[in-house]
Amino acid sequence: MKNKGVKKIREALGNYIDTLKLEFTQGMILPTVNGVQKEPSKSKPKVDLQTKVAVGHLPSQHTSVGVKIPTCKFNLKDYFMTSPEELYRIFITQELIQAFTHAPAVVEATKGGKFRLLEGNVSGEFLELVSEQRIVMKWRYKSWPTEHYATIKLSFCSKDDGTELQVECKGVPVGEEEQTKSGWQRYYFEGIKQTFGYNVRLF
Structure with missing residues (x-):
């Protein structure tokens, strides 16, 4: 009885951890991978935002011709x-x-x-x-x-x-x-x- 109880608890914990891993990795991948479902419409603004940030930093990075400051x-x-x-x-x-x-x-x-x-x-x-x-x-x-x-x-x-x-x-x-x-x-x-x-x- 004791051994069976331990075995069932381990199985339940194993299933729980697998579920957590699945949910966690899905959360990590969805915003960056080009999926086919509903997520692409959400992930696209993030890509645009990153592009805008990168472009916004360009003038300060390419300083060989001087920087435009007040x-x-x-x-x-x-x-x-x-x-x-x-x-x-x-x-x-x-x-x-x-x-x-x-x-x-x-x-x-x-x-x-x-x-x-x-x-x-x-x-x-x-x-x-x-x-x-x-x-x-x-x-x-x-x-x-x-x-x-x-x-x-x-x-x-x-x-x-x-x-x-x-x-x-x-x-x-x-x-x-x-x-x-x-x-x-x-x-x-x-x-x-x-x-x-x-x-x-x-x-």
Whole structure:
């Protein structure tokens, strides 16, 4: 009697487990397999949804040509007690850039030449170099979205006994405006003045 009871319980449990497995595997397969019954109409929206999600992610994955993100533009200017020629030279000479940033730099001062400053935190490419007048470059912080660059234009204007530097920044990611402004003022403007003595203010 005892043996028969154990045998019947085992059979019942076996049947129950088989039923569970069948139901479970059917639930797993039906949404993904192209069935012939009622399920295909339910599974099709899931496939469409997955396709939409994949397409939605494509722009952020293919970033080799840049990413489309909200951007802003702003202008900065400062005054340096030196000639346009001397100030221009400071922005394109590797040794002078290393002096005012106090960090290693790599600078190829030609059209299409690359640069890396501040231990790789700033990088870019020179788009236009007009001696003593203008520098245009692609410029980015390392923390910005991959391959996204702002366009920075530096204009060197002779004024009185010094040079007014006008900086036009376009394509700066929204939310990065203040950091970019303060970075230019701290690492470029103040760094150059303190290193080369072009101050017009006493601190």
